[in-house]
Amino acid sequence: MIADIDRHMWRCSAEILKRWESIQRSDLFISVNVSPKDFFFIDVFEQLKKTVREYDISPSRLRIEITESVMMNDSSYVMDILKKLRDEGFIIEMDDFGSGYSSLNMLKDMPVDVVKVDMKFIEDTDGLSRSSIILRNVLNMMSQLGMVSLTEGIEKEDQFRSLARMGCVLFQGYLFGKPMPVEEFEKAYQIK
DSSP: OHHHHHHHHHHHHHHHHHHHHHTTOTTOOEEEEOOTTHHHHSOHHHHHHHHHHHHTOOGGGEEEEEEGGGGGSSHHHHHHHHHHHHHHTOOEEEEEETSSOOOHHHHHHSOOSEEEEOGGGGSOOSSSSHHHHHHHHHHHHHHHTTOEEEEOOOOSHHHHHHHHHHTOOEEOSTTTOOOOOHHHHHHHTTOO
């Protein structure tokens, strides 16, 4: 069922993006999950390409979010699909980097634009702990590899400031907003 649910979410997201475009908000994007199982049960490339064409939106606005585990099975097959998606204009985000299977060798070859650093690395951002040292070096490495870093789980202002000083580019967490229905999001951020 996961493939059916994911395809449904891709279409819903594309519909929202189209509506936002109609009110001159083509600067907004939505990240959608692509499950490891999607790669083996459906033609991910064709389905995503079909979705953006059906709703006539830029592929860069429907961002593709994968986890590291996607690469664990038949990585060359998945890598080829991700490269085709990037060539089509989709932005590829790797979620939860550092949560389990992180391999620098894999990261070196993956066609990834945005790396979402797992929130467990931000527990201590004083600059002295091992987590903090690893985080600072991961953020620096992302920058040097031409990837955008996004840190998850930001709940406090001091975390945000500390991570910004370390070079993080994008942030996600309750400090900025909690998950909410699209109608509440549009009202809260005055998207009309």
